[in-house]
Each structure stands twice: as structure tokens, then as C-alpha cells.
Amino acid sequence: MHVRFSEQDEAFRREVAAWMDDALGGEFSVLRRHGAAQADAMSHLEERRAWEKKLASGGWTCVGWPTEHGGRGLSLSQEVIFHEEYARAGAPMRLNHMGETLLGPTLIAFGTSEQKQRFLPPVVAGDEIWCQGFSEPNAGSDVANVQTRAWLEGDEWVIEGQKVWTSWASAADWCFTLCRTDPDSKLHKGLTYLLIPMKQDAVEVRPIEQITGESEFAEVFYNQARTRKDHLIAGPGDGWKVTMGTLAFERGVSTLGQQMLFRSELLEIIEAAKASGKASDPIYRQRIADAWIGLEMQRYNALRTLSAKDATTEPAGLVTKLFWATWHRKLGELAMDVLGDEGQILQAAPYELTPLQQMFLFTRSDTIYGGTNQVQRNQIAERALGLPREPRPTT
Ligand SMILES: Cc1cc2nc3c(=O)[nH]c(=O)nc-3n(C[C@H](O)[C@H](O)[C@H](O)COP(=O)(O)OP(=O)(O)OC[C@H]3O[C@@H](n4cnc5c(N)ncnc54)[C@H](O)[C@@H]3O)c2cc1C
DSSP states (O other), X not given: OOOSOOHHXXXXXXXXHHHHHHHTSGGGGGGTTOOGGXXXXXXXXXXXXXXXXXXXXXXXXXXXXXXXXXXXXXXXXXXXXXXXXXXXXXXXXXXXXXXXXXXXXXXXXXXXXXXXXXXXXXXXXTOOOEEXXXXXXXXXXXXXXXXXXXXXXXXXXXXXXXXXXXXXXXXXXXXXXXXXXXXXXXXXXXXXXXXXXXXXXXXXXXXXXXXXXXXXEEEEEEEEEEEETXXXXXXXXXXXXXXXXXXXXXXXXXXHXXXXXXXXXXXXXXXXXXXXXXXXXXXXXXXXHHHHHHHHHHHHHHHHHHTSSSTTTSHHHHHHHHHHHHHHHHHHHHHHHHHGGGGGSOSBTTTBOOHHHHHHHHHTTTTTTTSOHHXXXXXXXXXXXXXXXXXXXXX
């Protein structure tokens, strides 16, 4: 593991920092510090769509994709630097996170050349926003229990069913979705991975209000929605294999940028602790030091697993999500304890939160999305520790 960067890498760091600093002026200054847990995910949508295109104009979208697919083809260390500087500049949470980090790599791995030509350039250009439609009311951790059906009618798939917790559904142009195309099938068989246009009358998006007051995710109803016959990845019935591929891409290099955001949250908590005098209290000092150590561990573990051959299945990689999600949730609790009574008071009616209050509430979901803590522990038990598999349905 190399945690030092070369001279060339450091020059690249300066280039990214300068570009971000310049780009985040003017019309985009409202987006500064609009990153991750501390911001309202659904505000400033117009500016954030425009920001995707601005990034594209500088060649700063899809930086880790190979150049043959329109990416920048950065080395791992430069990709790490890019995400660190992106977060350090206070650049906003990416509206097309799903398109860039999940759909794109899935298409590159499993798509046909026609599909790559059709779908990758608009992601690189920031023209088409994607969302992920896997979860359903009865298919969350048990995603193979998908009930949404799809069938062929002429040259089109017809889709009928309901998805839920679909992040960015109200903003998205497309959704990559798992549907049951063999009505007699069960579990992971008979599923197909379909790409569905969201802007059609037969797709109804009902935003769900979260405890943060925002509606980052939504219920999505497919009322005989349609998509072209060739808008499936791999073949009919191959949906499970492709979905496993997509989920494996979920824990990537961008976690390094996320850690930079965590660092700024922790620094804000330290400032609040100094202001309130809690920084002199041995119990709080201990908790803050503990949080700092946890953050450093995340950084070194991420660098170690990312430079490993197969970052997604390597045992150390399996603990990444469990560790950061648990750590971040505890950080939210620390923030509220440091703020004390002040943390309980809304800034203004009806529901205006400070960034730390927003962060605390959002972190309650960190241990749920992208695989719950319990499910992560099952995976660690089975895949890293070789413990017996938990009982599963066999039909
Ligand atoms: C903020 C947020 C954004 C999201 N965005 C998306 C999105 O864009 N697209 C999408 O498809 N989904 C999304 N999700 C959904 C997310 O993937 C699911 O919430 C998650 O997989 C858990 O599923 P569930 O909510 O149905 O809970 P369930 O699976 O019903 O779990 C309920 C409880 O049972 C436990 N449990 C379940 N199975 C086991 C087991 N085998 N062993 C031990 N314990 C178990 C769980 O850990 C949990 O505590 C999002 C969720 C959140 C919170």
C-alpha cells in the first residue's frame, strides 16, 4: 500500500483544486458545501443538473472510466486525489452518482457495444440522470423476492409493479431495474435487468418525506410502463447476475471523498465542543479522539482494499461499509451530545435544521441503505470468516 503520492500526483492535486475553486464561483456558489449528509438532497436541482454539465466540460465526470468509454482513465491514486479534492472544495453531492458509479460500470462489464454507445456518452456529458430501482415493499435485504413483472409485447417490454426507496427518482431520466420476466420463477431465477425511461405517463413517482424533512427517495409505480425490447442488460433471466455486478460496484473509490466530508463534520463538532467547553470534559475528549482514530482507520483500510486485486470481495473490503456506516451514525450522536439542548431546537419553522442536525438525522439511514449492518455481518461471517451459511429458502 502506498499512502504517499508522487510529485506528478501532487501536481494533479493542485490542478483539480484550482479547477474546483474556480468552477464553484458565480452561479454554482450556492452549491458549495451541498455535499452528502449535511445538505438537503433535493434542493437546487436546476443548478445541480447544470453542475453535471459543467464538470463534463472540464472532463471531470467518470474520471475512473477507461478513455475508450469516454472516461478520463485516471490511475487509482489520481482517482483518490480527485475525490479528495472534490470533497475538500465543498463541491455538491453528485446528482448522477448512480449513472456514473453503478449503471456505467455495469454496462461496461455486461452491455453490448450498441448499448454502450447509446447510454454511456449521456452519462459522461451529464445529460441523462439515472436512479436505481431494486428495492420493493417485500424485497429489500431479500432483493431476489422482486415482484415487479415485465413481459414482451411486440418490440417493447411492459412493466407493472411497485418499487420503493428509489433515490433521485423525481430527478431521474432513466432507472435500471430488476423485474420478474418469468412469471413461474422464484427467487433469483427468471429476473431481468431492464433500463426504463422515467419520463412517461405510466411511471408515477411519489416522493416519501424523510426525518430530515427532505424527499431524496420515492415510491415508484410502473403502471404498464414501457421500454424498448433491447433495453435489457445481458439476456432475459440474467438479471440476478447483472444485479450482483452492480451491487459490487457500490463500494468504490468515492468512499475516499466521503471520508473527506466526514472529516469536515468532525472538525465542526470539535469547534462546537471547544465553544461549549465540552472539549475539556475527559469523556467527550475520549469520544472525539475515538472518532478521529476511526476516521484514520477508514482511510487506511480504503486505500488498502482499493489497491488490492479484487477490492469488492477481498475480506478487508467487506468490512468497509459496516465500519463507516456504524462510525458515521455514532458521529451524528456525538454531534447531538456536544450540542446538548441547543441540538434539540429547530432553527426556524416549520422544519429548518442546522447542518449538524441534518447530518444526525441522515446518519440514521447509513446503517440501512447499500446493505443493512445485519446483512453486512452475515456476509462477513460467511465470506470472510467461513462460518456456516445462514438458512435460506431453497425453492
Ligand atoms: C436513504 C436510503 C436510500 C435508498 N436508496 C435506494 C435506491 O436508490 N434504490 C433501491 O433500490 N433501494 C434503496 N434503498 C433501500 C435499501 O436498499 C433497503 O432499505 C435495504 O436494502 C433494506 O431493506 P428493507 O428496508 O426492505 O429492510 P428489510 O430487508 O425488511 O430489513 C428489516 C430488518 O431486518 C434485518 N434483516 C433482514 N434480513 C436479514 C437477515 N437475513 N439476517 C439478519 N437480519 C436481517 C435488516 O437488517 C433490518 O434491520 C434506500 C434506503 C435508504 C434508507
